[in-house]
Amino acid sequence: MPIATPEKYAEMLDAAKAGAFAFPAINVSSSQTLNAALKGFADAGSDGIIQISTGGAEYLSGPSVKNMVTGSQAFAAYAAEVAKSYPINIALHTDHCPKDKLDGFVRPLLEISAERVARGEAPLFQSHMWDGSAVPLEENLQIAEELLAKAAAAKIILEIEVGVVGGEEDGIVGAIDEKLYTTPDDALATVRALGTGENGRYLTALTFGNVHGVYKPGNVKLRPEILKAAQEAVVKELGLAADAKPFDLVFHGGSGSSAEEIGAAVDFGVVKMNVDTDTQYAFTRPVAAHMFSHYDGVLKVDGEVGNKKAYDPRAWGKAAEAGMAARVVEACENLRSAGTTIG
Secondary structure, eight states: OOOOOHHHHHHHHHHHHHHTOOEEEEEOOSHHHHHHHHHHHHHHTOOEEEEEOHHHHHHHTOTTTOOHHHHHHHHHHHHHHHGGGSSSOEEEEEOOOOGGGGGGTHHHHHHHHHHHHHTTOOOSOSEEEEOOTTSOHHHHHHHHHHHHHHHHHTTOEEEEEESOOBEEETTEEEOSSGGGBOOHHHHHHHHHHHOSSTTOOEEEEEOBSOBSSOOOTTSSOOOTHHHHHHHHHHHHHHTOOTTOOOOOEEEOSOTTOOHHHHHHHHHTTEEEEEEOHHHHHHHHHHHHHHHHHTHHHHSOGGGOOOOHHHHSHHHHHHHHHHHHHHHHHHHHHHTTOTTOOOO
């Protein structure tokens, strides 16, 4: 299918919220990882979200170019073409963008999409993330308000982060401390600043102990009940139905989480979960196995010529893509999105 339209993306998110499931949002940085993610979603029979970070966008532009906008445009164009061959809906998203990279990443991409929409075309991406976790909440929400207006005009959904995700991703570092836990007051401040959809739809990453990267079990305590408390605070503030979930929530730092933790987060309103570290390993592990198993083929040992079939990038690339695709299927199963394409 073609890349999801803004209307189809909204329908995907509505279906997830109503059906108590969430979409894996798979980070990619190349055509190979993009193809692996597409195959994984198709194998799972799940719609999904594929995203690039600032570092991924820069990497996609080429090692001597290093331009995040160029890489983003190239990624979106390639994804739009290859996604047509898969029987699922895919939305494109840009991941964590801190304040110092807004002018070189999200803002110009919003302008490109606004120009496309003015011509009657679809936006380049279906959603963008503003990562204001490193600035005070008041400034975070002021910038979010500005970006939300621009995103809504371009038929794009904005993602924000309220709280801090620990660990490191693409140079964005979050300490592992009490700031990992969003408070109900933070949630109320968000709704007061941005509304509940009337000013444009947005996704909210509320933090409940999330950490980017790899960490041992027990090092950080995930507390999904924080999501429930945030939803309930807004329900009370706005006089909504008791079972309402006003926030469309995002689970960051999802790699390594247990099925129980994931399930609880989804029950409390998570509709998108970022998966990066686990899929990176799932892609690289088969490559390592190939190199170790065929070392005398991939290397010209003792003056020999090696084996072209062994060092052909397609040989180990196919194994890498299969490994990553399998991990995407697992993510869909954990998030209950497997078999839920809306057609």
